Amino acid sequence: MAKPIALECRGITKTFGRVVANKNCDLEVYHGEILAILGENGSGKTTLMNMVAGIYFPDEGRIFINGEEVTIASPKDAFAYKIGMIHQHFKLVDLFSATENIILGLEEQKKYNLKVAEEKVDEICHKYGFEIDPRKKIYNMSVSEKQTVEIIKVLYRGADILILDEPTAVLTPQETQKLFAVLRRMRDDGKCIIIITHKLHEVLSLSGRVTVLRKGEYIGTVNTAETTESQLTEMMVGKKITLNIDRAEPQNVTDRLEVQHISSVDALGNTVLDDISFTARSGEILGIAGIAGSGQREMLEAIAGLHHLTGGDIYYHNPKTGQIDDLRNKTPIQIRDLGVRLSFVPEDRLGMGLVGNMDIVDNMMLRSYRKGRGMFLHRREPKDLAEHIIHDLQVVTPGASTPVRHLSGGNVQKVLVGREIAASPTVLMAAYPVRGLDVNASYTIYNLLNQQKERGTAVIFVGEDLDVLLELCDRIMVINGGRIAGIVDGRTARKDEIGLLMTKSQEKEDALHGEN
């Protein structure tokens, strides 16, 4: 390559206690190039980059910047070598304005002057095409705006090497396209960009080369132009796997849950749900798409009896009795006493779903403790169930009596989903059930949802990956700012169509706010 080498890592190893996060990893990036680092969760992508950014210090290995060997002991050292990292969890002080966050930590010779800094921020925005108000407080910002602040922050420091950790995980397709356009502009400006991701299509559309890590080990680097999706998957997972979701045609579709005009407000009086109506049918997966925080969580919680509604009704068509029950503003126990078999996999696994310090058996009992007679608990049944789940879903755990907090994210999720499915629900609601899971575990969960659908359960699936929603769901409801933006057919809808629905009326709302 004619382009000069910007960053080179040789034989990097890092361990946390007995866990090996990175083992003998190599990496090289050139100026004016976008390199993708691909790997499953826990493959050590972020750890490796954290060492380049000075957050961690490698146990072994050498790092070269522009051909010279360097020691990066702290984030400050990283700045000095013009390395800037945009973390997955934004490192911003909520209370500060964009500019205050951007200049945080800078030791300039000049006197502290917010005005001058704001002008410089404006200049950078102009150069690369960012849209942001330097005086806006972080807590008033959308996720995409926060990310913009993070990127400007490293550019303000004159970074030449930009590392982005899963930048698109929280963005809508439109925002992603905007981000990619900015990144390409930076690449053309001679900057070196490293993007950490596990989304193959992003790798293929954006990067020049791909470095693949697996379980902390360096697998190899390939040119994007000369590779295929299946080759990358194989490198990433270590074996040939077919990632297909078998979407069966819905059978015996009947209305199960009828939600009519529900509305609610939060503690501050802001509208969270605004006149939402839909029907979930048995034998069908209803997908729910939307930007995080558009009301998905509240909607599911309202159905589960955990969120108070100010208006509307939720009707449950009981397949056993043929009766129609109103679930509105009933407690979870009242709902259960009506004979409604409702299962809920909340997005906050260890907060709402499971108790971290209790073992798998105890967590099973959280759902069944009321069954027992007398004052003592019966541990045998839940124990059998726990063993059953561990076996069927291949939960990696030392045993059924291990506190769930010690399990990895994917295994925690399997325990939770397993428990909820074991109740043989007629309605199964799952919010982001694959968040933080690796490819294999994700597909296990998808298949479980499909099995439930074939059993005749009405499945409601809240997802963030539109590709998956389109592959898995029969119908997709797009929710936006607490309203329904549209319900589309999962087999015929296009991604950009959904993306547009996710953001469109939001922009309208923003315009309204602007007028106020």
Place this chain on the structure above:
Amino acid sequence: MVAFLVSAIRLGMSLLLGSTGETITEKVGHLNLGIPGIMCVGAACGCYAEYLYFKAVGVAVVPILAIIIPLIAALIGGALMGLLFSFLTITLRANQNMTGLAITTLGIGLSEYIINEATTIFTKGSKYFTAPLIPFTDRLGVFGDLVLEYGVFVYLALAIAIVTTYVLNKTRVGLHLRAVGENPATADAAGINVSKYRYVATCIGCAIAGLGGLAFIMDYLKGNWEYCVDTIGWLAIALVIFTVWNPTIAIFGSVAFGALYVASSYIPGVSFAGKALFKMLPYVVTLLVLIITSMRKKREHQPPQSLGLSYFREER
């Protein structure tokens, strides 16, 4: 009436010093419940230094030294307690609440020991502190009495409060300091030395609080030691919340607290038990402020986000 206000202001200034010190430590994320003990130690160190100085020089007292020596002693006493608190919570990562309460108990005991080594009467030294700093104020009538006729502590407290507000809000150091208290991981990633900021700010804050203890004895009590300096410390902590972490608002807040606290002595016919109820008022007001600010949910009026939390970089 004038006497009441003057008394309120003079009590208020020791509160102001205490709360300014606590605000600085809270702004870097240290919930320091050791302030009452630290104010005790500051007061005791200052008084003991004064006692030693008078013993050494006999009658040849230099007024400026009679002020500066106790001041420095109080600052050092407070700072050392702050250093102990920082070492326990930053380096050893002990729980801040527990450490703070232990420091309070320790400080009260330590101050009693120091005072019992010396004497409980410092009226002679107190004269230098209460002497009006600005000359001829007695000829200016009520205005002079109320606004100008104060000793060194009142002006010192005001200056410290205003400088602290300025530094916190208008300088780079202040920006970094607030970032450490709001979100230490972010500050760390931005290249700010979190431990250093926490150590330095806590020691400075505690030194200022120590000064507040000395002000209470020398200025408000006119040199008569009483074993109740810690009461002022608790009031100072309440004042931090009352003034939503802003030392400039604390200037007025401290006078209001001082007024509520001394009011019972100036209202005729309040029984001894009734006085205790009056002294409770500042805390009641603080509770009200807490309720109001949490109801209004204005982000600027909330405590620093990582208040009370230790920070360890490689925690996963």
